[in-house]
Ligand SMILES: Nc1nc2c(ncn2[C@@H]2O[C@H](COP(=O)(O)OP(=O)(O)OP(=O)(O)O)[C@@H](O)[C@H]2O)c(=O)[nH]1
């Protein structure tokens with residue numbers, strides 16, 4: 169699962185990238201001219217517990233790959249995404265949008281003033297516009313070729329939607345429409361989560377930026393973060409961090425809680441495979457069919473899918489971590505291709521190739 173970190177210049181993207189991935193990419197004026205990339209594990213208690221039971225040779229967590237776009241070099245101060253960023257973002261599955269809500273006279277805002285709602289709305293528009301350009305180009309092409317077919321009609325509908333100021337992610341697409349657009353990488357269709365980067369003056373106070381009201385109105389998800397504080401904490405010796413955090417009222421390790429929240433808000437979930445060779449979490453979108461989940465492990469398993477033997481993690485633990493007991497309790501189900509996977513399903517795929 170590849171997640172792009174986007175936002176205006178000096179909103180704190182690289183700061184947050186570092187806090188999330190434990191990296192040490194250069195920030196501010198020393199920032200890299202290339203996108204930063206790092207992989208981080210998705211914390212999952214269930215992997216720990218299953219490993220205690222199975223004592224596997226290998227323990228594999230779900231992973232996020234974070235891509236922090238390089239500083240905007242070419243698009244102008246009133247834009248967040250230059251063409252290099254747009255290219256990088258095409259290959260991501262989801263976006264985390266960092267919105268600057270901290271005040272600091274030493275950190276220049278490209279628009280000279282801090283206004284989180286303005287920036288958040290502008291980014292939404294940028295994503296929509298980049299899609300609109302792709303759509304219009306294609307429509308023009310189809311018109312030239314006199315191909316007023318299904319694709320044409322559908323793209324015209326998408327155009328109307330964006331022109332009404334809506335992102336593509338708020339459209340319902342049928343399976344057929346999804347297949348029409350498979351070759352496109354629309355940015356406003358990707359799941360997005362806003363990350364308010366607040367100053368330390370926010371801790372313990374109401375949201376002064378207006379972002380909370382903004383996301384509510386747009387149906388977006390928001391998490392709060394305090395980038396500068398996270399950097400300070402990361403510089404402390406490990407044993408002092410928890411105390412400093414609780415003194416500040418910063419709560420749980422923000423990296424852990426952020427990553428879990430992101431996983432959920434981006435519409436992701438995990439299914440699990442557990443045995444002596446490996447205990448592993450696999451990432452899928454919510455509402456994935458069993459046969460497609462099988463394909464995440466291996467295309468052969470998908471192709472030769474017979475059925476899935478499924479036990480919910482909670483049922484397995486309630487049976488004392490014994491599959492035999494879970495079976496006796498009637499908690500091991502046989503499911504077919506169309507079964508919609510649930511978070512925490514422990515799965516054994518039966519297949520034949
Ligand atoms: N006061 C304060 N400064 C911050 C905060 N987060 C980041 N900064 C500072 O703001 C500057 C820019 O942060 P970066 O993380 O480099 O921002 P960026 O979005 O990656 O910037 P570009 O890559 O240049 O677009 C750095 O000097 C950071 O130390 C914060 O929460 N509070």
Ligand SMILES: [Mg+2]
Nearest residue numbers: 181182199239
């Ligand atoms: Mg940066």
